[in-house]
Amino acid sequence: MKSIIYTFFIGVCIISCATTHKKNIAISNSNSTSDTLRIANDSLEYEIMIIEPGFNSWIVTQRPRGFYTETFLENRNRIYVTEYNQRVLQPQRFDPLLYEQQINYDPAIHYGYEVNYLLYNYFIYFEQQYNQRFIVTRGRRY
Numbered sequence: 001m002k003s004i005i006y007t008f009f010i011g012v013c014i015i016s017c018a019t020t021h022k023k024n025i026a027i028s029n030s031n032s033t034s035d036t037l038r039i040a041n042d043s044l045e046y047e048i049m050i051i052e053p054g055f056n057s058w059i060v061t062q063r064p065r066g067f068y069t070e071t072f073l074e075n076r077n078r079i080y081v082t083e084y085n086q087r088v089l090q091p092q093r094f095d096p097l098l099y100e101q102q103i104n105y106d107p108a109i110h111y112g113y114e115v116n117y118l119l120y121n122y123f124i125y126f127e128q129q130y131n132q133r134f135i136v137t138r139g140r141r142y
Contacts, residue, residue, distance in 0.1 A: 050118060050122055052122070052125065052129075054125075054129070055122065055125055058125055059118075059121055059125070062121055062124070065113070065114070065117055068117070068120070070112075070113045070116060073113070073116035073117055073119075073120045074107065074116055076120050076123075076135070077105060077116055077119050077120055077123070078105070078107050079134070079135055080119075080120070080123040080134050080135070081103045081105040083134045083135070084099065084102075084103055084123075084134065085102045085103060087099040088100070088101065088102045089102075098130055098132070105119075
């Protein structure tokens with residue numbers, strides 16, 4: 001579990017190092033039986049890897065690509081990443097095995113729809129899988 005989350009956030013950190021964005025994004029499952037999802041642009045300036053048991057089968061049950069606008073996903077990811085990073089800084093209050101390392105998500109960088117879609121859905125999956133809540137407004141979860 002610890003290595004899975006660590007690997008995911010290493011991928012997110014790689015994304016945050018990008019200085020430019022290419023429109024061509026490659027998505028591949030490294031093994032059809034594993035739960036590893038890799039997303040990278042052609043020049044490999046950034047990539048995101050999601051290695052989480054059950055994520056691939058879970059994501060196909062979610063709202064399809066194109067349902068959300070890219071602006072919506074970027075705004076939600078900004079909120080999720082901020083809250084996640086706050087929890088990383090409070091290991092006495094939040095489980096340090098779940099919140100190991102900060103995510104360097106830069107809202108000024110255009111990561112593209114696919115990266116934002118999968119990052120957003122990973123946070124939703126993370127909330128459900130580990131019984132966590134990041135965004136609560138007026139008693140409703142968004």
